[in-house]
Amino acid sequence: MFEREELLRYYETMVKIRKFEMEAKRAREAEEILGNVHLYVGEEAVATGVCACLTPQDYIESTHRGHGHTIAKGADIRPMMAELYGKITGCCKGKGGSQHVADFSVGMLGANGIVGGGFGLAVGAALAARFQNSDAISVVFFGDGASNRGTFHESANMAAAWHLPVIFVCENNGIACSTIHATGGQQAVLGLSKRAVGYDMESYVVNGNDFFAVKAAMERLVKRARNGEGNRCGFLECQTHRALAHNVNDAQEVYRDPAAAWAKFVADDPIRNYERRCLAEGWLKQEDFGAVQTHVDELIQDAKQFAIESPYPDPEELYTDIYD
Numbered sequence: 001m002f003e004r005e006e007l008l009r010y011y012e013t014m015v016k017i018r019k020f021e022m023e024a025k026r027a028r029e030a031e032e033i034l035g036n037v038h039l040y041v042g043e044e045a046v047a048t049g050v051c052a053c054l055t056p057q058d059y060i061e062s063t064h065r066g067h068g069h070t071i072a073k074g075a076d077i078r079p080m081m082a083e084l085y086g087k088i089t090g091c092c093k094g095k096g097g098s099q100h101v102a103d104f105s106v107g108m109l110g111a112n113g114i115v116g117g118g119f120g121l122a123v124g125a126a127l128a129a130r131f132q133n134s135d136a137i138s139v140v141f142f143g144d145g146a147s148n149r150g151t152f153h154e155s156a157n158m159a160a161a162w163h164l165p166v167i168f169v170c171e172n173n174g175i176a177c178s179t180i181h182a183t184g185g186q187q188a189v190l191g192l193s194k195r196a197v198g199y200d201m202e203s204y205v206v207n208g209n210d211f212f213a214v215k216a217a218m219e220r221l222v223k224r225a226r227n228g229e230g231n232r233c234g235f236l237e238c239q240t241h242r243a244l245a246h247n248v249n250d251a252q253e254v255y256r257d258p259a260a261a262w263a264k265f266v267a268d269d270p271i272r273n274y275e276r277r278c279l280a281e282g283w284l285k286q287e288d289f290g291a292v293q294t295h296v297d298e299l300i301q302d303a304k305q306f307a308i309e310s311p312y313p314d315p316e317e318l319y320t321d322i323y324d
C-alpha cells in the first residue's frame with residue numbers, strides 16, 4: 001500500500017525528468033547548449049523506481065544518459081541545467097556538461113562519457129563505505145552495450161568476491177549505438193541477467209516501463225545488499241525502450257524508423273503506465289497529475305532562467321580542479 005504523498009512524489013520525479021529533458025532537447029537544438037545531450041525519455045521508471053529504494057547516503061553511478069538518475073537521486077535541477085549550459089553555477093562549474101553531471105551532496109557520483117566507466121567507481125564507493133563503517137550501498141546504472149565491457153566483469157567479480165553491497169542495474173533498451181542491435185551478434189546471451197549467475201548474484205528481470213515492478217524488485221535487492229550475509233550483490237535487468245535518438249544529433253534513420261520507435265514509446269510510456277495504474281487502483285485522481293505537471297513546468301522554467309542568466313566561467317577556471 002502506498003501513501004498519497006509518496007505516489008505524488010514518484011510521479012513528480014518522473015515528470016521532472018521528462019520535462020527537464022524535453023527542455024534540454026529544445027535548448028540543444030537551438031544551440032543554446034553546445035555539448036552533446038543524450039536523452040532518457042521513455043526510461044524514467046527505471047531511475048525513479050530504483051532511487052525510490054535508496055537513502056540520501058547511498059551512492060549511485062551513472063552513464064552518458066544520466067539526467068534521469070541524477071534527478072531521481074534528488075539533485076537540484078538549477079545547477080544541473082546550468083551545467084548543461086556550461087555556466088559557472090553548474091554542478092561541475094560548467095566543465096562537465098550533460099555527460100558529466102554529478103551531485104555528491106545526494107550521493108550522485110557522476111554521469112560518465114566512458115561507456116562502462118561507472119562500474120569501478122561504484123565498487124570503490126561500496127568499499128569506501130565499508131571502511132567508514134557506513135551502511136550505505138552503491139548502485140551502478142549501465143546499458144546493455146556496457147555490459148559487454150571488461151569493466152563490468154572485473155567489477156562484478158570483485159564486488160561479489162569481497163561481499164560488497166553493490167547493485168548492478170542494467171537498462172536494457174535493446175540498442176547500443178555504433179554496435180546497433182543487441183540482437184546483432186555483439187553479445188553471447190540476450191538475457192543479460194544470466195550474467196549475474198557467473199557472479200552468484202541475486203537477480204531479477206523486470207518491465208522497466210513499470211515503476212511498480214522496478215521498485216518491488218529493487219526493494220528485495222536493497223534489503224539483501226544492506227543486511228545480507230556473504231555475497232550481497234544484486235543484478236536488476238530492466239527491459240525498456242529509448243524513445244528518441246541516441247543523442248540529440250544522432251541520425252537514427254540509419255538503424256531504425258524514428259516514427260515507429262516513437263509509436264512504441266507512446267503505447268508503453270512509463271508515465272502514462274503510472275497514471276493508469278494509480279487511477280485504476282483509485283490511489284490518485286486525474287486532477288492530481290495536472291497539478292504536478294503545472295508545478296514542474298514552473299521548476300523547469302526557473303532552472304532554465306537560472307542557467308541562461310548565469311555567467312560562463314573565467315578562462316582561469318581551466319586551471320582549477322585538476323591534478324598536477
Ligand SMILES: Cc1ncc(C[n+]2csc(CCOP(=O)(O)OP(=O)(O)O)c2C)c(N)n1
Nearest residue numbers: 065113114115143144145146175176177178
Ligand atoms: C569506452 C567507450 N566506447 C564507446 C563509446 C561510444 N558510445 C557512446 S554511447 C555508446 C552505446 C552505449 O550503449 P548502452 O551501454 O547500451 O547504453 P544506451 O546508449 O543504450 O543507453 C557507445 C558505443 C564510449 N563513449 N565509450
